[in-house]
Amino acid sequence: MRHGPVERLRAAGLRVTPQRVAVLEALEACSHPTADEVYRRVAARYPQMGLATVYNTLAALARQGQVVAVNIAEGRRYDLRTDPHQHIRCRRCGRVDDLPPWEDPGWQAMAVPPGWAVERWTLLAEGVCPACSAGATAAAPSS
Ligand SMILES: [Zn+2]
Ligand SMILES: [Zn+2]
Numbered sequence: 001m002r003h004g005p006v007e008r009l010r011a012a013g014l015r016v017t018p019q020r021v022a023v024l025e026a027l028e029a030c031s032h033p034t035a036d037e038v039y040r041r042v043a044a045r046y047p048q049m050g051l052a053t054v055y056n057t058l059a060a061l062a063r064q065g066q067v068v069a070v071n072i073a074e075g076r077r078y079d080l081r082t083d084p085h086q087h088i089r090c091r092r093c094g095r096v097d098d099l100p101p102w103e104d105p106g107w108q109a110m111a112v113p114p115g116w117a118v119e120r121w122t123l124l125a126e127g128v129c130p131a132c133s134a135g136a137t138a139a140a141p142s143s
Contacts, residue, residue, distance in 0.1 A: 003066070012064035014057065019049045023057045024080070032070060032077040032087070032096035072096060072124060086121060090129035099125060 005024035009016045019042065026033060026041040033041075039054040058078055061067040068079040072089055077096055086099040102121040112118055 008061060008066040012061045012066045014060055019046045019053065020057050022046060022049075023054055024061075027067060027078055027080050032072075032079050034075050034077055038078065070096070071122075084120070086123045086125070088125040088127060090132055091126050092128055092132040095129045095131070097129070099123075 003011070005021045005028075006016050008024055009020050014020055022042045022045055023038055026038040029041065030037055035051075035055055035058055038058065039049075039051050042049055042054060058067065058069075062069045062078070065082055068082050070077045070079050070087060072087070074094065081098060084101045086102050087096050088099050089096050102123055108118060
C-alpha cells in the first residue's frame with residue numbers, strides 16, 4: 001500500500017498545508033530529487049515558500065521514516081521509497097533510479113569478510129541513463 005502525501009505528513013507529525021503536500025508531490029514527480037530541485041518545483045506554485053521550509057519538511061519526514069535521505073556523491077537526494085533498495089546514478093545528467101535490494105545471502109557470503117554482520121547496504125551503481133544514451137549522438141551532454 002502506498003501512502004499519499006497527507007498520510008505521510010500526518011505520520012511525520014506535521015501540519016498538513018498545501019505547500020507541504022506540494023513537497024511530497026515534487027518527490028512523486030521526480031526520481032530522487034535534491035532539496036533544491038524540490039524547492040524549485042514547489043516555488044513555481046508557491047513563490048512565497050522558503051527554501052528553509054522545504055529543508056525542514058524533508059528533514060522531519062526523513063526523521064519519521066516517511067522519506068529516505070540518500071547520500072550520493074554530489075549531494076543528498078530524497079526518496080519516497082522507504083523499503084531497502086539500492087540506486088543507480090547517471091554520470092551525465094545525475095538522474096538516480098532504483099535498483100533491487102542487495103540482501104541476497106549468496107552475495108553477502110561472497111562479499112562480506114567473516115565475522116561481519118551487515119545491517120544495511122548502501123551501494124551505488126554509476127552509468128549512463130537511457131535518455132543520455134539516446135541523446136549521446138544527437139546532442140552534447142550538459143555537463
Ligand atoms: Zn542521464
Ligand atoms: Zn530509491
